Amino acid sequence: MARFHTLPVAAVDRLTDDSVALTLAVPPALREEYRHLPGQHLALRRTVDGTEIRRTYSICSPAPAPGTDGPRTLRVGVRLVEGGEFSTYALKEIAVGDELQVMTPAGRFTLEPAPGLYAAVVGGSGITPVLSIATTLLERAPEARFCLVRSDRTAASTMFLEDVADLKDRFPDRFQLVTVLSREEQQAGPPSGRLDRERLAGLLPALLPVQRVAGWFLCGPFGLVREAERALRGLAIPRTRIHQEIFHVEATAPAVTASATTAAPVHSTVTARLDGRGGTWPVREHESLLDTVLRNRSDAPYACKGGVCGTCRAFLVSGDVRMDRNFALEPEETAAGYVLACQSHPVTEQVELDFDR
Known part of the structure; x- marks a missing residue:
């Protein structure tokens, strides 16, 4: 835990x-x-x-x-x-x-270093996890290569500029960097402007053999990640090779899970197993399952409460829930029975969650 x-x-x-x-x-x-x-x-x-x-x-x-x-x-x-x-x-x-x-550390937007070609499309502060991924990969897998496409507003607003430049100096033959500025012209590199689906669909195949990339890492604002995923799927990249982490979602962004119109029971309870101990508690009206657990167990894991980070992931042992938003779990995880407790509301009178799985 x-x-x-x-x-x-x-x-x-x-x-x-x-x-x-x-x-x-x-x-x-x-x-x-x-x-x-x-x-x-x-x-x-x-x-x-x-x-x-x-x-x-x-x-x-x-x-x-x-x-x-x-x-x-x-x-x-x-x-x-x-x-x-x-x-x-x-x-x-x-x-x-x-x-x-x-x-203590959490998250599944990760890469175990291994030989091969990897690539990332990031925007703004989305560089932070990818900087760790690329540095670790290049240091520990001598036969690996990494291509980074990053989007920022201006050169002055670019985070970790020196760290990324250091990677290019240390691994000139294995690290490829392409920077696109949305609000400032560059002397070299792609023209300025927003990276959307159409532009990425033309840019990425010109940079590297997209079908040979073992893993794509998309990180940053919701709009950029969505456009990059659509571009890659349009290039026939299998979804299993595409990994995403969203740093910011506007309040008006559409929910990506079950309909919010599903009626909730008048009275419901949640049973939760957490760090080897369990308990059962009533769920208040309009309350998420995470908030119910937190009222009784302050050690329940969470961070953003926005359906983005995945810290509150739990296994749905029994019952049914409705998730308002899900920008953290992969389809395989939801199919296997995992939910985000911060976004889950009971659809059945009894729901059981396991935070330890």
């Missing part, structure tokens, strides 16, 4: 006018707990006026190799979100020596 620990801030590096990288020191006793796969994320927690705030940030530092000690440090990138309580705090207040509440 994911757990929170207090970690000190070892460094705060300004990346752009609206983003920073936070480096967290991991003491020896906790390094195994914070061992992570490339592409996983951390949830950071703080309490303001009695209200708990959690936000999820991807680890951008490379993953430790098997058989070695866990990470001595963890690095995450934080971009300012308009009205964002945690991102504003990170950019304006967090300093070296501060202590943060940090959940």
Whole structure:
């Protein structure tokens, strides 16, 4: 089960006018707990006026190799979100020596290093997990290659510019970088403008043999990820080779699961198994199953509560639920019986979830 620990801030590096990288020191006793796969994320927690705030940030530092000690440090990138309580705090207040509440790593947007050709299409802060994926892959799989197509507004707004340039210097024959700016012309490279389905469908085959790519990693805003997936499916790329992680979904974005019109029972209960212990509780009207569990078990795992991060994934043992949104689970996961507890509402009078599977 994911757990929170207090970690000190070892460094705060300004990346752009609206983003920073936070480096967290991991003491020896906790390094195994914070061992992570490339592409996983951390949830950071703080309490303001009695209200708990959690936000999820991807680890951008490379993953430790098997058989070695866990990470001595963890690095995450934080971009300012308009009205964002945690991102504003990170950019304006967090300093070296501060202590943060940090959940142990989670997430399935990952790549185990192996020989082959891999590629990513990212936008904005979507570079953070892919930076860890690409760095770990290139360092640990000498026969692997990686192509990164990244979209940013301007050069000045590009996060981890130096880190990506360092990858190109270290692995000139195995790392291919293509940068597209939507609001600024470049002296070299593709013309400026938004990366949509039509443009990607023409650009990607010109860059690399798309059918030979073992894994595609799409990360960033909902619109970009959706357009990139459509372009790849139009190029006959099997869906099993396409991996997605969405960083931001507008409130008006369509739900991608069952209809929200499904009637809920007047009285329902949820039975949940969590960290080896179970309990049964009544579900309040309009309450998600996660909120029901949290009222009785504060250790229930969650981060975004928006159907994006997947931290609250649970196995549906019995009963039926309706999910409002799902931007985190793959079709294979939902077919196997997994749901997002933060988006699930009971359709039957009794529902049983297992957070331990």
